[in-house]
Each structure stands twice: as structure tokens, then as C-alpha cells.
Amino acid sequence: MLALTMGEPAGIGPEISALAWQALRRDGPGFVLLGDAGLVSGVPVARVASPEEAEAAFPEALPVLHRPLPAPVRPGRPDPANAPAVLRSIEEAVALAREGRAGAVVTNPIQKAVLTAAGFPHPGHTEFLGELAGTGVPPVMMLACPELRVVPVTVHEPLARAIARLTPELIAEHARITHDALRRDFGIAEPRLAVAGLNPHAGEAGTLGHEDEAIVAPAVAMLRAEGIAATGPHPPDTMFTALARPGYDAAICLYHDQALIPIKTLDMEGGVNVTLGLSIIRTSPDHGTALDIAGTGRASPNSLIAALRLAARLAEARRNAA
Template sequence: MLALTMGEPAGIGPEITARAWAALRQGGPEFLFLGDADLIRGVPVARVDSPESARAAFPQALPVLHRPLPVPATPGHPQAATAPAVLAAIEEAVALARAGRVGGVVTNPIQKSVLTAAGFPHPGHTEFLGELAGTGVPPVMMLACPQLRVVPVTVHEPLARAIARLTPELIVEHARIAHAGLRRDFGIASPRLAVAGLNPHAGEAGTLGHEDHAIVAPAVALLRAEGIEATGPHPPDTLFTAKSRPSYDAAICLYHDQALIPIKTLDMDGGVNVTLGLSIIRTSPDHGTALDIAGRGIASPDSLIAALRLAAQLAHHRRTHAA
């Protein structure tokens, strides 16, 4: 059983949740929704009082741990008044996972601007989850689809600042956490990491920039010295081709778009956001709240379905690894 959080009540979360349940109700994985039951339309709903009681209800109705909103939600129009309920759903889901009552947490998209206006101090889900379920290492984002896994070393910051912040130590830190996550949660005994270069042609021996020689190559050397199978810096324009992808299990990318452009190009609807370095399993769809189409019944549930399926797989691998 997985816990699926409410996310932004005015976004597409409620409708893709209903469609995901309709797709998974016969074969699973099983999940329960933490949030306001009145948000769910078009499918039968079972208000349950625990994850344990949700399993029996799942084939017939979407199980919901009903947590009413303080004000009604209107699709496409988020309200600051709902922010505490959105955060409470995340906190409760994490608590259930930490207690072993659910196998993992899947999060519907949140509207960061609404949460920030309500006083939320974190840049997003990842940092909040690190506070709730951290393990002493920084939480690391991985984007995964069947064809590719990518880990961005820097994420939501201007490109100039991201490049200025790159160090061999920062790259190594993210690569170590990715390596551990691939072993524990993906069941890969000896993960292979490909580290992307920063500049065109990975610097072209210094003629197109010094960072690949001065920052990226030392990081790869440090990883190899630790026994991690890492290669690079690889020219970014060839790293994600069909010929190159089978040679590694995850690509360590140096900035946001270097990681997200290839995976969204390959599988926009099937990409999943995985948070590594937590004490729990957490995945989410690789898209936002889509306020512009919320409530219109046209949002695709494919990324949420992929996130639920991957969370169940990761939970299985983690249990096996622990055993």
C-alpha cells in the first residue's frame, strides 16, 4: 500500500488520482489518497480510517483518508487558505511511511507560489521531505523513465549561479547518493555512472572552457578511487543518444536543463521524479499542477501511474536489500 498526497487542490492532482485508480484498481499497485474526499470526482470513493483498511476497499473504490479543506477548492484557482492542509497531507504520508504502515509516498504536484506566500520556507518538495525524512545526507533528485535515469547536481537556480557553485565535491556528493540509491532501491548491484561534461565537447581539451578539466574530471577520479564505476566527463550532445544510454545506469548532470531536457524528450508522460537519500521511498509525477487545464478532464494520468508503479518497485527492492 502506497500513500498518495493531495497536492494542490486546485490543480490536476485530484482528477489524475481518480484516473490512476481506475487504471490500477484491478492489478495495482494499491494506494490511498490523503486529502479531501470531495475533490475526487467520477469514481467511487471509500472513506477509510487507516492504511490497513484501505487494502480491502481498493478494488471497489478509491480509498481516502479524508482530511477536509478549510475552504472549497476551485479548479485553476489556488488559495493560500489550503496551504496548511496541503503540507499536512505530506507530513502525514511521511509519518505513515516512517512507521512502516505504507510502503512509500507518492506526491501529487504542489503549487510552490501558494505555499511560499503562506510562509513555506522550502524551495519545494525535495527539501521539505529532507527535513521530514532525512538520513544525514542532502536529498537528491533523480528523474527516471524506462530509457534513462538522470541526476541533476544543481537544480532550481539561474544557470550562471549553478555553474559558479560546481565543485568536484558537490558532484561527488550527488554521485555517491545516486550510487547508493541505485543499489538499495533499484536493485542494481554495481551501478555505472556517466558524468556529463559542462561545456560543448566536454571542453575540447580546454579550448572550450576549463571547468571539465578542473572540476568534472577530478570528481570522476575521486569516485573511481572509491570503487564507484564512474566515467566522464562525457560530451553532453552524445551522452543521451540511443547508442550511449545502454552503457550506464544513471547520468550525473550538472544543471537542471541538461538533465530534464533529454528525459522529457524521451518520455514526457512516463517520467518520474524520485527523491534519493531519504529514509522512505518517495516518487512523484514529472510535471506541475497544470492550473490552466485543471478541472477540464483532459490531464494525462500517465506520469502519476508511472510514479505509483515505480514507488512499488522501489519499495520491493528496498525491502529485499534490507533483508
């Protein structure tokens, strides 16, 4: 049984949770929603007291660990008064997974600006989960779909600052964590990593910038010296093509858009956010709260369904590896 957090209650989370249950109720994976049962409409709801009770209820109703919200919810209009409940939903889901009562955590999208206004100190889910379920290494974001896995070394920060932060050690650290996760959770015995270059044509031997020679190439050399099958720096304009993708198991990218543009172009609805380096399995749909369409019936549950299915597969792989 997976633990699904409420996410931003004024977003599309309640709607796609109900639609995901409709799609998965017969063949699973089963999940329990931690949130306000009153926000779920259009499907039968079972208020349950535990994940164990949810498992029996799942085929006939969406099981909800009812956590009432302090403020009314208006679709598309988040209320900071509900921010503490959103965070408690994440904390409780993580606790259930750490106790072995939930196989994995799947998170509905949060509205970061609203949480920040309420005093949330983290840039997003990834860093918060690192605090709740860290293993001594930095939590790392992976975006995955059937055709591509990408890992951004820098994430939610201005591009100039992201580039200034890049070092061979930072790139190698993200690659090591990715390598270990591919072996343990994805069942890939000898992962192959492709490291993207920073400049056009990966610097073209220094004529288009020296960062690839000074920062990226040393990181690749470090990884290869450790026995990790890493290559690069690869020209970013060609490494995501259909001919190039079969040559690696994950792409290590240097900044947010370098990673997210190719995967969202390939599979916007099937992309899944996976947090690596945690003591638990955590996935999330690869989209935001979609406040503009919340409550309109236009939201697609496909990315959430993909996140639930992947979470179940990764949890099983981790159990088998253990």
C-alpha cells in the first residue's frame, strides 16, 4: 500500500487522486490518500484509520486517512492557512514509509510560494524529504519516463548562480548517487551515465567556453577512476536524440531546464519525479498544481498514475535487493 499526500488542496491534487483510483482500483497498485476526505468527489470514499485498513477498502472505494483542513478550499485559490496541514501530510506519509506501513510515498504537487509565505524554509519537496528521510547524502532529483531518465545537478535557482556552483565534485556526487539508485532501485547491474556538457557543442575544445574542460571532464574522469561507466561531456543538443538515448541509462544534466526540457518534450504526461538518496521510495507526478484548471474537470491523472506505478516497482526492487 502506497501513501499519497494531499498536495496543494486548491490545486488538481484531489481530482487526479480520484481519477487515479478509478484507473487503478482493479489491478493496483493500491494507495491511501492522506488528506481531507471532503475534497474528493465523483468516486466512493472510505475513511480509514490505517494503511492496513485501506488495503481492504481499495477495490471498492478510495481510502482516505481523513485529515480535515482548517480553512475552506476554493479551487485555484490557495490559502496559506492550510499550509501546515499540507506539510503534515508529507510528514505523516514519510513516517508510514519509514515504519514499513507504506511501501513508498507518492506526493501530489505543492504550491511552493504558498508554503514559503507560511514560513516553509525549503526550496521544494526534495529538500524537505531529505530532512525527513535522508541517508547522509544529498537528496537528488531524477525525472524518469520509459524513454529517458535525467538528473539535474542544480535545480531551482537562477541560471547564473547554478553555473557558478558547478564543480567536478558536485557533478560526481550526483552521478554516484544516481549510479547507486539505478543499481538498487531500478535493478540495473552496471549503470551507464552520460554527463552533459555546459556550453554549445560541449565547449568545442575550448573555443566556446572552458567550463567543459575545466569542470565537467574532470568529474567524468573521477567517476571512471571509481569504476563507474560514465561518459562525457556530451554536446547537449544531440545527447537526447532517439539515436543517442539507448547508449546510457541516465543523463546527468547541469541545470534545471537542460534536464526537464527533453523529458517533458518526450513524455509530458508520463514523466515521474523520483527522489534519490532517501531511506524510502518517493515519486511524484512531473507537473505542478495547475491552479488555472483546478476544479474544471480538465486535469489528467496520467502522470500521477505513472508515479504510483513506478513507486510500486521501485519499492519491490528495493525489497528484493535487501
